[in-house]
Structures are given as structure tokens and as C-alpha cells.
Amino acid sequence: MVTIKLQQNANLPGKNQVGKISNWIILVPESISDSEIKKIPYGQILNQRKKQLKKKFSSKSYFSLDLPNEKICHLLFACAGISISRYELLGFAAKLLKENNTCKGTDLGILVHGFDKEVAEKMAEALIAAAFASEAEMPAFKSSKNKQQIKLKKLYLYGLKTSHGFKRTIAEAEGNELARRLSILPSNKLTPTEYLKEARSLAKANNWKLEFYDLKELKKKKAGAFVAVAQGSPVADAGIIRLRYTPQKKISGKNSLSLVGKGICYDTGGTNLKPANYMFGMHEDMQGSAVALGTFLALTRLKVNFPVECWLSLAMNHIGPKAYKPNDVVTASDGTTIEVVHTDAEGRMILSDTLVLVSRLKPSLIIDYATLTGACIYSLGKAYSGIFTNKEELNPVLIDAGKDSGERVWPFPMDEDYDKMLESDIADIKQCSRESGSDHILASRFLQRFVKNDVPWIHIDLSSSNRKGGLAHIPTDTTGFGVRFTLNLLLDKKILGHNLK
Ligand SMILES: [Zn+2]
Numbered sequence: 001m002v003t004i005k006l007q008q009n010a011n012l013p014g015k016n017q018v019g020k021i022s023n024w025i026i027l028v029p030e031s032i033s034d035s036e037i038k039k040i041p042y043g044q045i046l047n048q049r050k051k052q053l054k055k056k057f058s059s060k061s062y063f064s065l066d067l068p069n070e071k072i073c074h075l076l077f078a079c080a081g082i083s084i085s086r087y088e089l090l091g092f093a094a095k096l097l098k099e100n101n102t103c104k105g106t107d108l109g110i111l112v113h114g115f116d117k118e119v120a121e122k123m124a125e126a127l128i129a130a131a132f133a134s135e136a137e138m139p140a141f142k143s144s145k146n147k148q149q150i151k152l153k154k155l156y157l158y159g160l161k162t163s164h165g166f167k168r169t170i171a172e173a174e175g176n177e178l179a180r181r182l183s184i185l186p187s188n189k190l191t192p193t194e195y196l197k198e199a200r201s202l203a204k205a206n207n208w209k210l211e212f213y214d215l216k217e218l219k220k221k222k223a224g225a226f227v228a229v230a231q232g233s234p235v236a237d238a239g240i241i242r243l244r245y246t247p248q249k250k251i252s253g254k255n256s257l258s259l260v261g262k263g264i265c266y267d268t269g270g271t272n273l274k275p276a277n278y279m280f281g282m283h284e285d286m287q288g289s290a291v292a293l294g295t296f297l298a299l300t301r302l303k304v305n306f307p308v309e310c311w312l313s314l315a316m317n318h319i320g321p322k323a324y325k326p327n328d329v330v331t332a333s334d335g336t337t338i339e340v341v342h343t344d345a346e347g348r349m350i351l352s353d354t355l356v357l358v359s360r361l362k363p364s365l366i367i368d369y370a371t372l373t374g375a376c377i378y379s380l381g382k383a384y385s386g387i388f389t390n391k392e393e394l395n396p397v398l399i400d401a402g403k404d405s406g407e408r409v410w411p412f413p414m415d416e417d418y419d420k421m422l423e424s425d426i427a428d429i430k431q432c433s434r435e436s437g438s439d440h441i442l443a444s445r446f447l448q449r450f451v452k453n454d455v456p457w458i459h460i461d462l463s464s465s466n467r468k469g470g471l472a473h474i475p476t477d478t479t480g481f482g483v484r485f486t487l488n489l490l491l492d493k494k495i496l497g498h499n500l501k
Helices: 015-020 034-038 043-052 086-101 117-135 167-184 192-206 215-220 224-230 282-301 346-359 374-380 392-405 416-422 439-448 483-492
Strands: 005-009 023-029 061-066 074-080 107-112 154-158 209-214 239-245 257-267 308-317 329-331 337-339 365-370 385-389 409-411 457-461
Touching (some): 023 086, 023 117, 061 086, 167 282, 209 215, 215 239, 224 308, 224 346, 282 365, 346 365, 374 439, 385 392, 392 409, 416 439, 439 457
Parallel strands (some): 005 154, 107 154, 257 365, 365 457, 385 409
Antiparallel strands (some): 061 074, 239 308, 329 337
């Protein structure tokens, strides 16, 4: 886990302090005057270099400089427009951190200068988020270890001192790191059995209650849709993990939250086997569950004052003599009969039974995360994730939470008439349609049926779970998208306080 110590200082550093830290990033606004730059140590040199630039020193531009001091400190002098979007800002911060990594030390100084306090905080936050994201340790199985990588140990922020000490950014980073780390693990290293072990040790360390509904238990609960997917596995280790966080100060009548995640530890497609190019990378088909768990961890770290549950729906989608087949009819735990159409649409099968179990407990809100459909990627690309809800009036706040966090989402229609495409001749509902191009919407309509008691529900189809070159401040292809978005939704937009019924 990343452990970087953060120190804040409201003042500008003196030359003396600059000389003690080996690397620096200085961020200023586009409109900054030469006289303002002069106040910064080595400001004269910075002004000279700025003048020598052929291009305009505009938003998202920067130059590097070795300072004429004993340590020959490396400095990046960068500029960001004050109206830059959070997504762009995080991406720019990641670029600066990457540039900084080329001559890295164990300490990094960050100075934000010339901004209003509120904007300065946004700028500093992005750089801190990017620093933590770039330091996150990801699994690697190379037998010959690369040269010991230099780890960033200390971060010195100048020009701004906050009372919160960026504890939310740090909690988000930890949650995101957990989500990415689990997702990157190959499926022979992260089977449902191993996943359960991970969850148990996290539960112990964080004082969570853990229950595991194994296949025997799920059969008892008549969760036929979940069991249909799990039955193809030679090892009967699939099941649903239920984790519970209770706030220290018990507040009666307080809203409660349930997070749900799709955890398909490997998706071969099942009987409808995926071709090679589509199967490659399917160890990450559990990323929804990892994002739910990462969000749950971040909320725990922040000691939120509402109860939270986290449900991880874990299975493998295997091919084999026992695997479920198209035209099978199975019965979910709420009695709904489902005609199987395509075994690669396994995510909605395991989630349907999970949603029944969760919604029967009537939490104030359910959020589920799933790498669910290719259709969502075709619709949005990989820089956005799709969002769906049974409470249409939430859509504007969902969009805002995406913009403000930099993890952007876009809603899709959830009109009832889409259900026509899921009508079955033989069962209550078809699992999916063989014709449709709107599979992400049909999948969401399918899932909504299993949300009982009209519990407010948000479903995130993680089209941005894996993107070449990373996304925003996240440098790895695997993004862990969703932790940061959800925290914005809960803590800034206070979605649990909305009139959700
Ligand atoms: Zn699938």
C-alpha cells in the first residue's frame, strides 16, 4: 500500500527550503504576472525561461529546469487555466508526475501559487491524487526484479494549508489502489476462494462483519440465476460476500447504503465461448466487485456516519459439461423465470439474485458496479462509464458528480418499452436479446426487475474500467474507475440526503 507523508505549508518556500527537496512541481495560473512569479524562489530564472519559450505559456504547458543549487533540484514549472475541467486537470497532473518520475527522488515539493484558495485547493488535490495514483503498487510476477524502484516517501505542499489534510484524496487513492490491484491479478491467483481470503483479512483489519453465502446457501435461497453461472466451474467456490460497516456513533434512522459488485474472476463466455481477442483480459471481469470493495474501504477510512454494506458477487464463467446453456430456463430467488439466451451475459445473472437479496433488506440506496456490456463501450468509448437508475430525477446530479470528480458518467434511457425486447415465449423474461444493439440498456432493464421494494438504485456499467494509457490521474490501463465518483456523489452531492423515494 502507498504510504506517502504529506506536509502542508501555507507560505511560499524560501530558497533554503527549495534546496532541501530534490524535485519540485510549481503550478501557476495562465494569467500570472512576471512580478508574481518573481516572488517564487528562482523567479527570475523562471521568468527568463518563460520568455524564451517559443509557444505561449498557456494552460497545460510546462517546462523543466535544473536549479543552480547544491542539490541541483529538478523543477517543473507548469500552468493550468483556472476553468480547466477536473478530468483535464487530473490528466495534466498525471503527466507532470510521469515527467517527474524520470528523475525521481524520495521527496517531492508542490507549490501552487497565484490562485484563489478554492482553486488552489483543486489544483493541489489533483497533484496529490496523481502522486498517490502513480505510486500505487501493482502485482507483477517477473522472476528477475527490476532495479529497486525509488518510492516517493514525502510530499511537501506549499502555498496552501487545509484543515482536512486531503484525507479524502488519500482514502480514495487507497480504495482505488485496492480496486486496481485486485483487478490486475490473474484469475489463477484470484479465484473466488482467494478473493474470499482477501476479503476476510480486510474485514479483520477494518472491523467489518463478513458473511459468505456459498453455493449451498444460495441454492437454499433459490438463487437459480447465480447458481446457473457458477455450475460450470469445476470448483464449487462461487458465492456472495456480504460485508458490513457500522459507524461508531450509531445514528438511528440514518440512511444506509449498499454497494454491489460483479465479480466474475474469469469470463470465458461459457458455452457461448468468447473468441481469443475478446477473452483476453477477462480476468478483469471482476473489477466491479473490486471497485465496490475499494469504495467501501475508502468510506471506512473516512469513518462515514451512515451504515454501509458491500456485496461481492463472485464466480467464474466457465465452459464445461455442467455449464449452463442457451435455452435453459432458470428461476431466480424472487421466482422470476429466465430464458437463457447467451451464456456470456453472465454478469446480469449473478447480479439479479444479488440485487434481490440486497433490496429485500431495504437500504436507502443501492449502487452496483459491473463491467457488464460491450454495448456500453461502443456507445461511450472508454473515457466515460454508463450510468442507469430507477430514479430518473437523479440523472443531473449523477452527471455533476462525474464532472466534479473527473470520473465521468453518462446516463441512458430506462423506458419501459425496452422490455419488449426481453419478452420470452417460454419464461417470464429473456436474459438478453439476440438482435439488439442496446444491450447496455436491456441489461439495466433486466437488472431493475430484481430491485425489490422500489429501493433507489444506481447501476454503473464500467466501460472505462480499462483504457490504454490510463485515465485522468490513473497511469495504469486498469483504472479502478468508480471510487472517486462515488465519494463525490456521497460526500459532496450528499445523495443519501436527497429525497430518494
Ligand atoms: Zn460475459
